[in-house]
Amino acid sequence: MTMSNDILARFNLHWPGFALGVDLTLPGRGVTALFGHSGSGKTTLLRCVAGLERAPGGYLAVGGDVWQDGSHFLPTYRRPLGYVFQEASLFPHLSARRNLEYGMKRVRGAMGRTALEHAVDLLGIGALLDRRPDQLSGGERQRVAIARALVLQPRLLLMDEPLAALDFKRKQEILPYLERLHDELEIPVLYVTHSPDEVAHLADHLVLMENGSARAAGPLSELMTRLDLPLARAEAAESIIETVVAGHDDNYNLSYLDFRGGRFAVGRLQRKIGKPARVRIHARDVSIALKEHRDSSIVNIIAAQVQELAPLNDWQMVVRLGLGPEATVPLLARITRRSADLLELIPGKQVFAQVKSVVLAD
């Protein structure tokens, strides 16, 4: 099922000591994280999409327009994209405002001013516009760089580890802006990162890069819980569940989050009823019971079906549970091998997932 909005990318590159070989269909909406270790080829793939790297014989189509095929190669400056580099790479000889205007002046279309104001607003950089890049902090520079890419009103936004060069505090400063971007942008975003944290916050889809090829690609919640992939087996393995704020309990200061498969109770959120909320649940915070224990302090107990088990080490197992009527919402649980045997867990068995901690991820 290929929609015309999709991004089709096929690249083969052979360099000394490195090879890239991918054939991907990426969704034309939402944030797709290209995730992998350094040297896995994720940045090279992004640069191929931008045309900054030439992969002879490659193929790239975005939303039905061919940017590269066997016979022609659209140079970067003719591609309707926005690119955010790892370091902000603002032009040091121009003020923040002139940096924003640099690309805007070169794009045809009368929407320029509105786009500029919108980008300035979205990234909260109104007060910084008259400063030069060397008068901005690392986080501020990166916000200006993101705005500079958005002002172009690109058809595709490419971000190469935009937070990697920043310290923890600066990251926390920018993350909310990226989340706003995620909620408000209509265009597809390819987001290169090696941080599981950023993936959990921002990604809708995931491409798992390994040694220059895509080991797996698909919706985030699915890939994070596939037992044959390293994510589900990591120490910090977790599941992502999209929910909607269903109500608040002012008496106990709780909020209720509904999803296809049940309801979570979490600490009171400052968020209106009906708003989406993405939550992350660590595999180590999920235990499994055969009965619905109401005599427990655990608030979130959800009916689930065992789908798959895999040994993690010599004493632990990781279990993928399916929540909801068709068991379509995946949830990871990490338990001991002993418990798996005692509960006689096998695929298809109906159980209850006891979730100790549900964390908001957006």
Place this chain on the structure above:
Amino acid sequence: MGFSDADLAAIWLTLRLAGITTVLLLIIGTPIAWWLARTRSFWKGPIGAVVALPLVLPPTVLGFYLLLAMGPNGAIGQFTQWLGIGTLPFTFWGLVVASVFYSMPFVVQPIQNAVESLGERPLEAAATLRAGPWDTFFSVVLPLARPGFFTAAILGFAHTVGEFGVVLMIGGNIPGVTRVVSVQIYDHVEALEYAEAHWLAATMVIFSFLVLLALYTLNPAARRK
């Protein structure tokens, strides 16, 4: 006592020669420097070495071969004759051509260094912001590499003012045509006119000092560091 008319003619000729040479070198040297800074070709080494040759060759050697090349049987001479402008030795434009070769490294190397230190990133950023190659050159490279171009222009100009051996080989000593300041000083000394020689020589010392002073104090890159 001061400059004689012949001295003034020599000064004017020298300034004209150095000015024209500098402009030509900025035009010719920039693409060469750009290519040298960015190519990964095998030819980077050989071409770079050829450009740098005037740094180590005795000016007479360079002048000798340029004289042959520009002569009636040389490649440049054949070309200029085919164009119908005769041969270049012992003309002002012969000096210009020789000076372009002679001062080439002084212009190419500062620009090459500036472009190299610029790196790929600003060029890539400009490309993602819809700037084509020429646009990028004028809106990003030129402003960012300005100190390099400034240094190149000053060194190219000053080095051309200071040439002597090549001028003698190519241009000889024709008043108003090829007799530049350095040759004029030589003539004064030969004629034992030491006072006149002093005037010109001291002027050259002061000029050279001011040029270098400007280079070290006005250059924005030098000031920033």
